Structures are given as structure tokens and as C-alpha cells.
Amino acid sequence: MLAQLGYTVIIPARPGLESEAEGTKKAITAACEGAKLIVPAVGLNLGSLASVKEFAATINSSQERIDLLCMNAGRGGGANDPREETGDGLEAIMQVNITGHFLLAHELMPLLQKSSAARIVTQSSGARYFSNRDKVDDLHGTNAEIFSAWDQYCLSKASCVLFTQAVNSRLAAKKVDNIIAVVTDPGFASTGVNIQHDLTLSIGMTDKNTNQAHDEMGHHAADGALPMILASIEEGTARNDWYTTDGRAGTTLDQAAHKQDSKAMKKEGFNNPENDPLHAWPADKPESFWKQSVESTGAAWSMLD
Secondary structure, three states, X not given: OOOOOOOEEEOOOOOOOHHHHHHHHHHHHHHOOOOEEEOOOOOOOOOOHHHHHHHHHHHHHHOXXXXXXXXXXXXXXXXXXXXOEOOOOOEHHHHHHHHHHHHHHXXXXXXXXXXXXXXXXXXXXXXXXXXXXXXXXXXXXXXXXXOOHHHHHHHHHHHHHHHHHHHHHHHHHOOOOOEEEEEEOOOOEOOHHHHHHOHHHHXXXXXXXXXXXXXXXXXXXXXXXXXXXXXXXXXXXXXOOEEEOOHHHOOOHHHHOEEOXXXXXXXXXXXXXXHOOOOOOOOHHHXXXXXXXXXXXXXXXXXXX
């Protein structure tokens, strides 16, 4: 959709899985005549800080500016999964889902600053409502006695919100008016991430497996992309806005993707706004996330701090 709208779309390839990116390029080209697509020769592995820096250096040396940074990669985790560390010594789910993105946004900030109107769109998830805010101060889940890979995934998606809030506060303080950051979520999209979660087991749903839940309640992954698309292009978008979907229940385009006011939601069900880091978590949580992420990555953000 972005290619159809005239964007030059940069598609990172995962090292060792370059055929994925090439397949994506072929599919977009077939669907959109004249699409402007770039698959950089240097790949991107968000589970490696060195890879993030190498990829960003390639983009910085080859592009004049970035108007839109979509941070969407994700790794799941199930309640019974063991804790894993990357080669950087960081918990793997957190690093792939937000710590690597944190560093990527830092490294690409010079190109974002050259845009007349840039956006950083970060993909959260309804899983953030399940997150334990008390675990924010230990982002990488070092306490083995209470570690849960499912909790870690939920915390990583809450941290996508905390990143958005923290970077926006710094942009505003520095009076950087040409960059905003917003949050999206794909709804209950039928993707392999939920299989990684062993989702129904992890949330205590005992009457069906995850594939059955997909069949009964999920919508297509392409529909799950619509909120991020809308957040990328809609006029009048402001810092910390949230775009979401009514998912399978939606019957109109507006229901398929729309801006949502978290505070106005009903105080019931799993998505109770009182659990949402978008507005209900203490102000020190974005700062705790920021401090730990700086320590983990070495990204000083001197241009904003």
C-alpha cells in the first residue's frame, strides 16, 4: 500500500533469509506497477546490536532522508518457554521486539531529522494489557524465579508504548516539530507469532488450541497491517496517538483501521484502559525503559537529551 502511494520502500532482509525479502519485493512489484523498492545488500538482525548499527550505516550512507520508520518486527514467547539471551547478553524477546528498534531509531535519527514531516510508527499489541508494570524496572527479565517468556512478550509490547512516550517527550523538549512517534496494533491477526506464544495455553484458554482460535476469532495478517498504514499517512496525527482495528468484527473500512482513544474505552475485558501504558502507567515507567535501553545499547541520544 505504501508503494502504491508513491513511497520508496526499504525492505530489510534477515541475514540468512534473504529470499524472504526478495520474495516480498517480487510480490509487491507484481501488485504495484512502478513500485520503488530497495532491499539493501546489508541485512538487519534486530537480535544483534552490531547488525543494527551496520544496517543503519548502510542506510545513512545511501539515503537523503527518511520520512517514515515502521518498527514492526516481532518475536513471540510462550508461558512454558525458557529464557534465551542474544549474543549481546540481552533477553531475546525484548531485544528483537523493542531494544533493537530503540537502537535502530537512534541510528537513523539523522535521516529522520532531514525530513520535513517524519513519523516513527511502532507496532504494539493488545498483549500490552497483560503486562505487569512492576517488571519494567527489569526489562530483560533477569530474575529467573519469576521469568515468563509470555510475560516478557507482553512487557516488550508495553515497552513499545513507553518508547513512543519517551522519545516524544524528548522531541517536544528540544522543539523538534518535524518528527512525531505514534503507536499501532494489528488486533488479533492470524500469524505465526501467536503460534510462538502457544497463545491459548499462555492465556489460560483451555477449550481450543491457537489455530482454532485463529479460525474462530482471528483476521488476516494483511488486515492487521491496516492500522500501521493509516497511522503512517493520515493527516492530523499527533504524538502518542494510537491506531487499532475492530478486527474480525469490523464490517467497514473505518472499523478495519482507526484512531482510538484509550481513555474512552469501556472499563471491562482484557483491554481495560486502566491497564494501558498509553495513559494509565506512572510517568516514571517510560523513563525507566529509556534509561535501561540506553545502558543496553549505548545509544546516548545526545541529539535529544
